[in-house]
Amino acid sequence: MAGTSSFVKKLSNSVKKVSESKSSSWWYNHHMRAASRAISQRIPLVDFVLEVRDARIPVSSQYGQLRYFPSSSRNIIILNKMDLASHSKTKEWMAYFKEQNCIPYAVNSHNKDNIKEFLNFLQAKVRDLRRNTHFSNTQTTTVMIVGIPNVGKSAFANSLHQIGRITAAEKGKLKQAKVSPHPGETKDITSLKIASHPNVYILDTPGILPTEIVDIERSSKLALTGAIADSLFDQPELAQYFLSILNLSHEYKRWEKISGESELDEKEDRTMNDHTQDLVVRAVRRALFEEISAFKGNLEDEKDMVQLIEAQFTTLRKVFNVNSDSFEAANSIVATKLINLYRTGRLGHYTLDSLQGM
Structure with missing residues (x-):
């Protein structure tokens, strides 16, 4: 839009300067580089990948690392923060992703009913996987959550963990992923249990940005x-x-x-x-x-x-x-x-x- 172009240029120039700076302690720092390697190594080993995106920017918040892996029915696009986006536009984006043979799901990580619905959806996917493969009843299903910084991965992981533990009637102090309004706070891959019989664990991962953003x-x-x-x-x-x-x-x-x-x-x-x-x-x-x-x-x-x-x-x-x-x-x-x-x-x-x- 013409009326926004000058402001876009200002911000993008700031982003470019930071991304190109060798002395930057934030942009694609050593934590991101190490996490990027660890995530790439684990993606082929997990059963499902939940790519969390910001519902306000469904394409701009795409996790670029997944382009190196083939798309499959085990990859689910999570449009998080749906409560902050246009409801009608989210419905349009959901329809678009389905047309592209993707599996999208819109969520608000802070809405318990919404998280319960998604957990039921995910457990149905797990059951289908176990029926169609050679899983034993004792095997654990692993689900990796990936995404760029600050799309709400850790809040989503914690909500799934809390609802899943309550549903499974498991007691004890909840282990939580660190949640912060500031991007780049998650430094390590954290494992959280979200279901029992069979056991389902989610892996919350650090947010990763591309080494440069041209657009x-x-x-x-x-x-x-x-x-x-x-x-x-x-x-x-x-x-x-x-x-x-x-x-x-x-x-x-x-x-x-x-x-x-x-x-x-x-x-x-x-x-x-x-x-x-x-x-x-x-x-x-x-x-x-x-x-x-x-x-x-x-x-x-x-x-x-x-x-x-x-x-x-x-x-x-x-x-x-x-x-x-x-x-x-x-x-x-x-x-x-x-x-x-x-x-x-x-x-x-x-x-x-x-x-x-x-």
Whole structure:
């Protein structure tokens, strides 16, 4: 989209600099290299591979290492974070993957009912495998979870482990995979039991990025969704990219009914430093709706888009009650809060990858 191209270029240039830097301690570091080798060695030995992707970027979050292995009915694409993506777009992507003879499954790792449904689905696959092969009743089924950083692999693994242990009525302290909002936190392959009779274990693996990302759109989407560490980017650049997407979407139109609400009173104003409060989120939505609705420029024109985003930052500094002598510091605070609201779904549900051209 023309209105987002300048922001895409900024982010992709940042990604390129980091990926090409020999001194980078984060991009494809020694942990990723070692994990990449270990995963490649184990994939042929496991019974199922669950490739976890971010439902907001079903193609951009593809795990590249799997292209070296033949596709089979034992590979399942997990579209995680479905609660953060467009529901209608997720259904379209599910249909697309099925047309490609893939097995897709959309999940929200934090929804117990959803995880129970998937566990039943997986156990049915395990039973089919055991009927059609020479498994003995005592053999263990192994399932490897793979994916790029921060698509929710460990949260998904823990949810399967917890639901599976409860279903199997197994007691004792739960062994959990480490979960973090920051990419690259999982360093080792962790084994967790998710079913008994027969035993089923999942292997949670570290997130692996490719050694380089050539596609500038993809690198920007990975940055925005958190697959690449935030510390590598200027936060206002990320926020500007998100606002360009929001401004060209129809999501903001859902907030029309709150646009006429009264301003915050003095008591409410004191809560504005906590951007996670529902009151603050509503104020952010109202402010963004009013700024976009009142704008008379052409959002397909980059200069006009920049003008609108600058106005939105000015308004959001007031909404978030940000007071700073430094213009740059104030914008950084606003950007960090705005990106957090986007990533937690408080500012709408966006699927950034498009089926057009697939």
